[in-house]
Amino acid sequence: MSTRQIQLxxxxxxxxxxxxxxxxxxxxxxxxxxAENFATVGTRQVKKVPLLRGKTIVxxxxxxxxxxxxxxxxxxxxxxxxxxxxxxxxSATSKGESLLDMLHNLEAMHCDMFVVRHNQSGAxxxxxxxxxxxxxxxxxxxxxxxxxxxxxxxxxxxxxxxPDFTSLRVAIIGDIKHSRVxxxxxHALNILxxxxxxxxxxxxxxxxxxxxxxxxxxxxxxxxxxxxxxxxTLRLQRERMEGALLPSxxxxxxxxxxxxxxxxxxxxxxxxxxPGPINRGVEIDSAVADGPQSVILEQVTNGIAVxxxxxxxxxxxxxxxxxxxx
Amino acid sequence: MRVRITNGRLLNPADQYDEIADLFIAxxxxxxxxxxxxxxxxxxxxxASGCIVxxxxxxxxxxLREPGQExxxxxxxxxxxxxxxxxxxxCIPPDxxxxxxxxxxxxxxxxxxxxxxxxxxxxxxxxxxxLAGEQxxxxxxxxxxxxxxxxxxxxxxxxSTRVMRRAMEYAAxxxxxxxLHADEPSLSQHGCVHEGLIxxxxxxxxxxxxxxxxxxxxxxxxxxxxGVRAHFCHLSTAHSAQMIARAIHDGLPVSMGxxxxxxxxxxxxxxxxxxxxxxxxPLRTQRDREGLRSAVANGHIQAICSDHQPHxxxxxxxxxxxxxxxxxxxxTLLPLALRLVDxxxxxxxDLLAKLTIQPAEILGLTDSGTLEQGARADLCIFDPRQxxxxxxxxxxxxxxxxxxxxxxxxxxVTHTLLQGRLVFSSETPR
Numbered sequence: 001m002s003t004r005q006i007q008l009x010x011x012x013x014x015x016x017x018x019x020x021x022x023x024x025x026x027x028x029x030x031x032x033x034x035a036e037n038f039a040t041v042g043t044r045q046v047k048k049v050p051l052l053r054g055k056t057i058v059x060x061x062x063x064x065x066x067x068x069x070x071x072x073x074x075x076x077x078x079x080x081x082x083x084x085x086x087x088x089x090x091s092a093t094s095k096g097e098s099l100l101d102m103l104h105n106l107e108a109m110h111c112d113m114f115v116v117r118h119n120q121s122g123a124x125x126x127x128x129x130x131x132x133x134x135x136x137x138x139x140x141x142x143x144x145x146x147x148x149x150x151x152x153x154x155x156x157x158x159x160x161x162x163p164d165f166t167s168l169r170v171a172i173i174g175d176i177k178h179s180r181v182x183x184x185x186x187h188a189l190n191i192l193x194x195x196x197x198x199x200x201x202x203x204x205x206x207x208x209x210x211x212x213x214x215x216x217x218x219x220x221x222x223x224x225x226x227x228x229x230x231x232x233t234l235r236l237q238r239e240r241m242e243g244a245l246l247p248s249x250x251x252x253x254x255x256x257x258x259x260x261x262x263x264x265x266x267x268x269x270x271x272x273x274x275p276g277p278i279n280r281g282v283e284i285d286s287a288v289a290d291g292p293q294s295v296i297l298e299q300v301t302n303g304i305a306v307x308x309x310x311x312x313x314x315x316x317x318x319x320x321x322x323x324x325x326x
Numbered sequence: 327m328r329v330r331i332t333n334g335r336l337l338n339p340a341d342q343y344d345e346i347a348d349l350f351i352a353x354x355x356x357x358x359x360x361x362x363x364x365x366x367x368x369x370x371x372x373x374a375s376g377c378i379v380x381x382x383x384x385x386x387x388x389x390l391r392e393p394g395q396e397x398x399x400x401x402x403x404x405x406x407x408x409x410x411x412x413x414x415x416x417c418i419p420p421d422x423x424x425x426x427x428x429x430x431x432x433x434x435x436x437x438x439x440x441x442x443x444x445x446x447x448x449x450x451x452x453x454x455x456x457l458a459g460e461q462x463x464x465x466x467x468x469x470x471x472x473x474x475x476x477x478x479x480x481x482x483x484x485x486s487t488r489v490m491r492r493a494m495e496y497a498a499x500x501x502x503x504x505x506l507h508a509d510e511p512s513l514s515q516h517g518c519v520h521e522g523l524i525x526x527x528x529x530x531x532x533x534x535x536x537x538x539x540x541x542x543x544x545x546x547x548x549x550x551x552x553g554v555r556a557h558f559c560h561l562s563t564a565h566s567a568q569m570i571a572r573a574i575h576d577g578l579p580v581s582m583g584x585x586x587x588x589x590x591x592x593x594x595x596x597x598x599x600x601x602x603x604x605x606x607x608p609l610r611t612q613r614d615r616e617g618l619r620s621a622v623a624n625g626h627i628q629a630i631c632s633d634h635q636p637h638x639x640x641x642x643x644x645x646x647x648x649x650x651x652x653x654x655x656x657x658t659l660l661p662l663a664l665r666l667v668d669x670x671x672x673x674x675x676d677l678l679a680k681l682t683i684q685p686a687e688i689l690g691l692t693d694s695g696t697l698e699q700g701a702r703a704d705l706c707i708f709d710p711r712q713x714x715x716x717x718x719x720x721x722x723x724x725x726x727x728x729x730x731x732x733x734x735x736x737x738x739v740t741h742t743l744l745q746g747r748l749v750f751s752s753e754t755p756r
Contacts, residue, residue, distance in 0.1 A: 122647070125598055130643070144529030178529075180529055212526070213526065
């Protein structure tokens with residue numbers, strides 16, 4: 001049983017998009033190239049292409065999200081798919097209907113794709129294992145496990161500024177341990193050939209055996225930022241103070257908050273990214289978030305193109321050349 | 327009823343007996359090996375040619391699910407599966423519903439097992455009332471009226487070290503063995519896999535090694551102070567096995583066991599969220615598995631158990647952390663254990679000791695786990711060369727939850743006898 005087998009169909013094409021782990025550089029590059037083709041759609045007068053006309057996509061959100069759900073919805077609509085948004089509080093599933101029963105009910109309504117967000121690691125994988133074979137599953141974030149479309153939009157944004165992954169030094173700062181975004185970023189950066197990926201944070205927020213993921217570990221922001229090309233910041237969840245993982249937001253900001261002064265340790269042309277929503281003054285200073293090196297808003301824009309790319313690829317309708325830019 | 331078992335290779339770890347010889351049974355007891363007693367005429371003859379005849383296996387940790395969770399298994403279904411696995415004595419932790427904290431529940435389970443007739447069931451009484459970790463359970467009554475062989479709080483860790491100390495003191499004064507699940511709950515809480523590579527890769531909450539080692543260290547200090555006899559039920563880390571081995575060396579009255587699962591699987595078998603490998607304590611590293619195997623080989627681990635936990639299919643159909651932990655293990659215990667011999671971990675005689683006489687000693691059973699004259703005629707006869715592939719749907723247990731599906735195992739039980747009565751035969755249709 002492996003993600004590789006479950007994500008790819010017998011012809012090696014992407015059928016589900018659950019996790020970056022196990023995918024090839026070719027597939028990731030294909031996603032980025034496809035997204036590049038879609039990037040202009042949003043700037044046109046008519047922001048639609050007919051690739052997924054007649055397809056039904058269900059946004060299945062078991063965990064609240066505004067930004068991710070909205071960009072998936074926009075991506076689906078720009079591909080001319082019909083979109084159904086289901087926000088399911090976990091209390092609703094605990095009313096007795098099991099996750100599987102709910103899925104089989106949705107299957108019976110002839111949907112083509114589930115976009116799933118769930119607070120349990122492995123939920124998207126579980127759903128992909130058990131849905132009818134014609135349905136594709138896209139993971140929009142599962143527990144602390146993976147958030148592959150976020151990682152791909154980050155890669156897309158990086159590539160637009162730094163076209164050669166194989167010459168980059170990238171640092172990820174903050175709560176790596178609980179971050180699905182960081183896990184997916186680390187896999188994507190390694191697969192795309194980035195020679196040096198660093199994680200920076202206190203030991204309590206670095207997962208055990210992290211070096212096996214292919215990262216260098218730093219407990220000092222100053223040391224970790226030296227000469228990096230890309231700075232990836234992460235959202236710090238407030239509940240981390242409760243588990244005795246951190247003393248306070250103030251101390252975290254003092255040690256690991258990205259300020260203008262600290263950013264100077266990175267390369268002068270380094271870019272700064274954040275998956276949002278930002279805690280200003282906790283993981284990043286406003287002056288940096290809104291500063292010239294920040295590409296945070298570009299990430300949001302790029303998120304739509306990348307999600308369009310993934311959706312069209314898993315439903316087997318990547319744009320033919322010329323079709324997308326007409 | 328007189329039974330003669332012919333031409334089998336008798337393997338009896340209790341007195342290191344290893345001969346091809348006949349075994350003679352009368353009135354549920356072993357009456358002779360080799361030559362028949364004067365005037366013996368068998369009512370039934372079992373041909374054990376090519377097979378090994380050994381004492382019926384004694385499994386120190388089996389959940390029957392009755393009373394309380396009959397949709398997962400019943401005394402009848404699970405004792406029948408035990409018989410098919412060559413297991414004749416099952417030790418039952420007290421976390422049934424209701425809890426075995428009064429003799430009536432223990433009696434109920436024993437009576438149901440007797441009615442079913444497939445295996446002997448020996449309950450463990452609760453250490454604390456309702457396993458709540460606050461008030462002591464009626465240990466002496468559980469022993470005298472409920473036939474409980476020991477006391478345990480099952481897998482509900484005590485939150486108060488003071489209660490644990492008192493419970494050990496009281497159990498010591500009742501001369502009862504305490505069966506321990508080493509777990510420090512403040513370190514293991516919310517965890518579902520080993521804290522290490524697998525928790526980092528899959529983003530699952532980990533259970534650190536220290537959740538077990540901290541509890542082992544504390545329990546060992548309390549055992550030393552209270553003098554209670556204690557058995558650590560199933561360890562998962564090499565480090566805790568070393569700590570207990572040292573305590574045994576220092577003369578503490580302790581023993582330890584391990585599950586067959588932990589001797590074969592590691593955290594890597596979880597792969598991508600395989601819920602069949604969701605088990606507590608969690609599967610740990612390769613280094614831990616090797617450490618546990620050495621502790622088995624050098625004799626510090628005296629018992630290998632199945633830690634049988636049958637589940638309904640739904641219990642494993644959810645995102646990993648929401649699935650229920652446990653493996654249905656009765657029918658794979660013997661072949662998984664035999665695999666250790668093939669893999670060169672220890673000789674067959676030593677292995678069988680950990681499935682028969684040594685668990686018998688831990689339970690304080692003086693007439694079980696041996697083929698000596700006068701012992702209970704509980705027997706396991708198996709063909710050591712027969713290969714079979716684990717197919718979950720073919721298991722007799724109501725729980726089809728096994729991570730060993732598709733494994734080719736060697737060694738198949740052909741006959742199981744309980745007090746001289748055939749309770750399983752591979753020749754009869756299942």
